[in-house]
Amino acid sequence: MKKRYDELIDLINDASYKYYVLDNPTITDQEYDDYYNELLNIEKKYPELKRDDSPTNRVGGDVLEKFEKVTHQNPMLSFDDIFNEDEIVLFDERIRKTVKNPEYTLEPKMDGLSGSLIYKNGVLVRGATRGDGVVGENITNNVKTIKSIPLKLTENIDIEVRGEIYMSKASFEKANEERKKQKESLFANPRNAAAGSVRQLDSKVTASRNLDFMAYFIPNPEDYGLKTQEESLNYLRKLGFVTNYKLNSLAHNVGEIIDHIAYLGSIRKSLPYEIDGVVLKVNSLLDEQKLGFTSRVPRWGIAYKFPAEEVLTTIEDIKFTVGRTGKITPNAVFNPVHVAGSLISRATLHNEDYCLEKDVRIGDIVSIRKAGDVIPEVVEVKLDRRKEDSKPFKMTDVCPMCNTKLIKKDAHHFCPNNHCPARNVEKLIHFASRDAMWIDGFGENVLEDFYNMGFIKEFSDFYHLADYKDELMSMEGFGEKSINNLLEASLRSKNNSLERLVFALGIRYVGSKKSKILAKKFKNMDNLIKADFETLENMDEIGPKIASSIVSYFQDEENLNQIAKLKEIGLNMEYLGSSDSSLFDGKTFVLTGTLPTLTREEATKMIEDNGGKVSSSVSHKTDYVLLGENPGSKYDKAIELGIVIINEDGFKELLS
Numbered sequence: 290m291k292k293r294y295d296e297l298i299d300l301i302n303d304a305s306y307k308y309y310v311l312d313n314p315t316i317t318d319q320e321y322d323d324y325y326n327e328l329l330n331i332e333k334k335y336p337e338l339k340r341d342d343s344p345t346n347r348v349g350g351d352v353l354e355k356f357e358k359v360t361h362q363n364p365m366l367s368f369d370d371i372f373n374e375d376e377i378v379l380f381d382e383r384i385r386k387t388v389k390n391p392e393y394t395l396e397p398k399m400d401g402l403s404g405s406l407i408y409k410n411g412v413l414v415r416g417a418t419r420g421d422g423v424v425g426e427n428i429t430n431n432v433k434t435i436k437s438i439p440l441k442l443t444e445n446i447d448i449e450v451r452g453e454i455y456m457s458k459a460s461f462e463k464a465n466e467e468r469k470k471q472k473e474s475l476f477a478n479p480r481n482a483a484a485g486s487v488r489q490l491d492s493k494v495t496a497s498r499n500l501d502f503m504a505y506f507i508p509n510p511e512d513y514g515l516k517t518q519e520e521s522l523n524y525l526r527k528l529g530f531v532t533n534y535k536l537n538s539l540a541h542n543v544g545e546i547i548d549h550i551a552y553l554g555s556i557r558k559s560l561p562y563e564i565d566g567v568v569l570k571v572n573s574l575l576d577e578q579k580l581g582f583t584s585r586v587p588r589w590g591i592a593y594k595f596p597a598e599e600v601l602t603t604i605e606d607i608k609f610t611v612g613r614t615g616k617i618t619p620n621a622v623f624n625p626v627h628v629a630g631s632l633i634s635r636a637t638l639h640n641e642d643y644c645l646e647k648d649v650r651i652g653d654i655v656s657i658r659k660a661g662d663v664i665p666e667v668v669e670v671k672l673d674r675r676k677e678d679s680k681p682f683k684m685t686d687v688c689p690m691c692n693t694k695l696i697k698k699d700a701h702h703f704c705p706n707n708h709c710p711a712r713n714v715e716k717l718i719h720f721a722s723r724d725a726m727w728i729d730g731f732g733e734n735v736l737e738d739f740y741n742m743g744f745i746k747e748f749s750d751f752y753h754l755a756d757y758k759d760e761l762m763s764m765e766g767f768g769e770k771s772i773n774n775l776l777e778a779s780l781r782s783k784n785n786s787l788e789r790l791v792f793a794l795g796i797r798y799v800g801s802k803k804s805k806i807l808a809k810k811f812k813n814m815d816n817l818i819k820a821d822f823e824t825l826e827n828m829d830e831i832g833p834k835i836a837s838s839i840v841s842y843f844q845d846e847e848n849l850n851q852i853a854k855l856k857e858i859g860l861n862m863e864y865l866g867s868s869d870s871s872l873f874d875g876k877t878f879v880l881t882g883t884l885p886t887l888t889r890e891e892a893t894k895m896i897e898d899n900g901g902k903v904s905s906s907v908s909h910k911t912d913y914v915l916l917g918e919n920p921g922s923k924y925d926k927a928i929e930l931g932i933v934i935i936n937e938d939g940f941k942e943l944l945s
Contacts, residue, residue: 401455434496504530543919611711725793873901882917
C-alpha cells in the first residue's frame with residue numbers, strides 16, 4: 290500500500306508541475322480527481338502513511354490561536370521605488386559607476402505580498418510573511434493550501450525561495466461575490482484580499498480563497514552554482530515553481546528598459562493578475578556583490594512603479610496655509626498616496642468657492658489627481674460614500690498663524706499682516722528654493738526651526754549664519770558637517786545670476802521665466818529698480834498687471850532695504866547670461882539620455898541663455914532633440930515625428 294501511496298503523490302505532483310509551471314496539462318481533471326480521491330482514501334484507512342508533502346494538506350488543517358514569529362535567516366529587504374524616466378537614468382548612471390556594461394533583468398512587479406518558503410531535502414517545511422524584513426509570521430499551514438506552491442521540489446535540496454503571494458483577478462471577483470452573498474464587507478482590491486487571506490488562523494479559509502504564488506528570488510544563489518538572476522529564475526522553474534518567464538526580459542541600456550516598461554504597461558489590464566510596476570535587477574550575481582546593500586535596501590535593484598493618474602483617499606483634515614503673498618489656501622490632508630509618480634499627502638482645495646462648489650468635507654472619500662502634473666487637487670467627492678454626521682466646509686475668517694482678520698480679493702482670502710510669521714517663513718523657503726537662489730539644504734523644516742530660533746528672519750540672514758555656527762551645531766540633528774554644507778551653499782549662492790535673485794525676492798506675478806526676461810532686459814538690479822511702469826508694460830510677456838506689481842514692489846522702502854543689505858553682503862546683482870543672444874529664439878529643445886560632458890542643468894541653461902525653451906516631451910512643436918547615451922522613448926518619438934536629432938557635438942556646433 291505504501292508503494293501505491295508514494296506513487297499517487299508522485300503522479301499528482303507531476304501533474305501539478307506540468308499544469309502550473311509548464312502550462313502543459315497531461316491528464317484530465319477527472320483523472321486528477323480520481324488520483325486525489327484514491328490518495329485521500331488511503332490516508333483515511335492508513336493515517337500512519339500520511340506525508341508532510343501530501344497534496345491533501347492543501348485543504349487546510351487545524352485552526353491556530355495565533356501566528357508564531359520567525360526570524361529570517363537573510364533579511365527580506367524591499368527595493369526603493371522610482372516613478373519616472375529621469376529616475377531610471379539616474380539608477381543606471383549610479384550602477385555604471387561600479388559596473389561596466391551592466392545587464393538588467395526586468396520582471397513584472399506583482400501586486401501582492403512577499404513570502405518566504407523554506408525546503409528541507411526538497412520538502413516544504415516553513416512559509417513566512419515578510420513582516421518587518423527581519424521578523425515575519427509563520428504561515429506554513431496557509432501556504433500549503435496554495436496550489437501553485439510545490440509541497441515537494443523536483444530535487445531533494447535545502448533551499449529558501451522567495452516570491453509574491455497574490456490573488457488573481459478572477460479569484461478576487463469570485464471572493465467578493467461570495468462575500469456579497471454572505472453580506473460581508475467587500476475586499477478593496479486583490480492585494481488586500483491576498484494579504485487578509487494568507488493571515489487567516491483557519492487555513493481552510495485560506496484554501497477557499499484560491500491564492501497563487503510567483504517565485505522570483507533565491508537569497509543564496511551561489512550555493513547552487515548560479516551566476517545570474519536569469520539563471521536563478523530558470524532554476525526556480527526547474528524546481529517546480531511558477532515564474533513570470535513569459536514576461537521577464539533582459540536589458541542593456543535605459544532605452545531597452547523604458548521600452549519593456551512601456552510594453553508591460555500596455556498589456557497590464559489584459560493580464561490575469563495585477564501588476565503595479567517593473568522590478569529592475571542587475572543580472573550578474575558577481576556585480577550584485579560588488580554593489581551590495583545599504584542598511585535598508587539593495588543597491589543592485591530598484592522598483593519602477595506605474596503612475597496612478599487618479600486615486601481614492603479619505604480626507605482626514607482640512608488645513609489652511611499662508612503663502613508668501615498672504616493668500617490663504619485650504620488644503621485636504623490625507624494618508625500619503627502615489628499619484629502620477631509622486632507620493633503626496635495634501636491636495637489643494639484652491640479657495641472657499643471651490644470647496645463650497647464641490648461640497649468638500651472632512652471624512653469624505655475623494656479622488657485625487659495631479660493638475661497639469663504639478664499640483665495635486667481634489668477632483669471629485671464620492672457623495673454616495675459620505676458619512677451621515679459630516680459637517681459642511683467653513684472658511685476661516687482669521688489668519689491661522691497670526692490671527693489677523695482676513696480680507697477677500699476676488700475669490701481669494703488674504704492675510705494683510707506683512708509681518709505674519711507664516712508669510713515670512715514662506716518667503717524664506719521661496720528665497721532658498723531650487724529655482725530661486727538654490728541654497729541647498731534649507732528645506733521647509735530646517736527654515737521653520739531656524740526662523741523660530743531667531744537665526745533667519747530676513748533674506749540677508751542666510752549669509753550671517755557663520756556668526757552662529759557653535760549655537761547651530763548644538764541643535765539636535767545638526768553636526769559640523771551639515772552646518773558647513775549649509776554655509777557653503779549660502780556662499781555659493783552669492784554668485785548666482787540676476788534672474789535667480791529677482792525670482793527669489795518673491796515679487797507678485799513674477800515667476801522664474803519673467804525674472805529671466807527682466808534680467809536680460811535691464812542687466813542689473815539698479816536698472817530694474819529704476820524701471821518705470823511704461824517701460825515695463827511695453828515689454829513682451831510683461832503687460833500692465835505685472836508691471837504694476839514690479840513698480841509697487843520697488844516703491845516699498847522695506848524691500849529696498851532688503852536689497853541694499855544683500856548688495857552690501859556681496860551678492861551678485863548683474864545678469865551673467867548672454868544678454869543679446871537670440872540664437873535659439875522660438876526654438877524648443879527636448880533632452881534625452883546622458884550627455885558626455887554636460888549635465889542636463891548646464892545644457893538647459895545654455896539653451897535658455899540663447900533664447901530657447903526646454904520641454905519635457907516630444908511633439909510636433911519640438912525643433913531639436915538633444916540626444917545622449919542610453920536614450921529613452923523620447924528618441925523613438927522624435928524618429929516617428931521626423932524631429933531633428935543632434936548629439937552634444939552637434940549642439941555645441943549650433944552654439945558656435
